[in-house]
Amino acid sequence: LAKTTQPISMDSYEGQEVNITCSHNNIATNDYITWYQQFPSQGPRFIIQGYKTKVTNEVASLFIPADRKSSTLSLPRVSLSDTAVYYCLGPQGAGSYQLTFGKGTKLSVIP
Amino acid sequence: EAGVAQSPRYKIIEKRQSVAFWCNPISGHATLYWYQQILGQGPKLLIQFQNNGVVDDSQLPKDRFSAERLKGVDSTLKIQPAKLEDSAVYLCASSLSPSAGGPHEQYFGPGTRLTVT
Numbered sequence: 533l534a535k536t537t538q539p540i541s542m543d544s545y546e547g548q549e550v551n552i553t554c555s556h557n558n559i560a561t562n563d564y565i566t567w568y569q570q571f572p573s574q575g576p577r578f579i580i581q582g583y584k585t586k587v588t589n590e591v592a593s594l595f596i597p598a599d600r601k602s603s604t605l606s607l608p609r610v611s612l613s614d615t616a617v618y619y620c621l622g623p624q625g626a627g628s629y630q631l632t633f634g635k636g637t638k639l640s641v642i643p
Numbered sequence: 644e645a646g647v648a649q650s651p652r653y654k655i656i657e658k659r660q661s662v663a664f665w666c667n668p669i670s671g672h673a674t675l676y677w678y679q680q681i682l683g684q685g686p687k688l689l690i691q692f693q694n695n696g697v698v699d700d701s702q703l704p705k706d707r708f709s710a711e712r713l714k715g716v717d718s719t720l721k722i723q724p725a726k727l728e729d730s731a732v733y734l735c736a737s738s739l740s741p742s743a744g745g746p747h748e749q750y751f752g753p754g755t756r757l758t759v760t
Binding site: 564578619 | 691
């Protein structure tokens with residue numbers, strides 16, 4: 533099981549960049565790291581996925597160092613609507629495609 | 644593109660009663676998942692289907708929970724009899740057939756909030 537560890541909560545002011553770091557072990561060479569976002573009363577929503585270096589989309593950036601023992605989700609200029617729980621997910625096992633959710637990081641954006 | 648549909652959105656039952664949840668995945672998605680999310684925790688996978696076959700049901704409490712996916716499209720999850728600790732949100736998700744360890748995105752429905760009294 534690829535266990536992930538991330539902070540339980542974070543606070544940020546509007547307009548700041550937020551970086552949430554996740555530690556993960558037992559990641560196979562070709563395994564991807566995936567981040568999901570969940571708002572209250574909604575199902576999780578895919579944000580970004582990658583397995584090395586840097587990936588960027590219209591929502592966030594994902595940085596994965598060469599040793600792949602951690603990854604950092606970067607949210608540029610957060611707004612109040614970014615208040616949510618963010619989950620860092622590794623595969624359930626080396627080479628597996630099942631997702632195992634931890635408790636996630638509750639991000640609170642403050643005006 | 645229509646998302647994953649679930650019904651009902653809310654359900655309140657008494658313990659020992661039975662309940663069923665329905666899920667309609669995104670068209671063309673061969674893989675379907677049911678998750679249980681207890682308040683304050685992340686979703687926990689209960690069962691995974693690939694078309695109409697079960698891939699993994701290792702975390703499904705089979706003495707009271709059952710699920711089926713007839714014709715490889717819609718799916719139902721049933722609890723009989725319900726216990727107080729079954730109070731949770733039940734999420735359905737679907738995806739294209741994943742490759743082992745490769746890029747993989749699951750699309751979640753809004754969930755069904757079950758309250759057992």
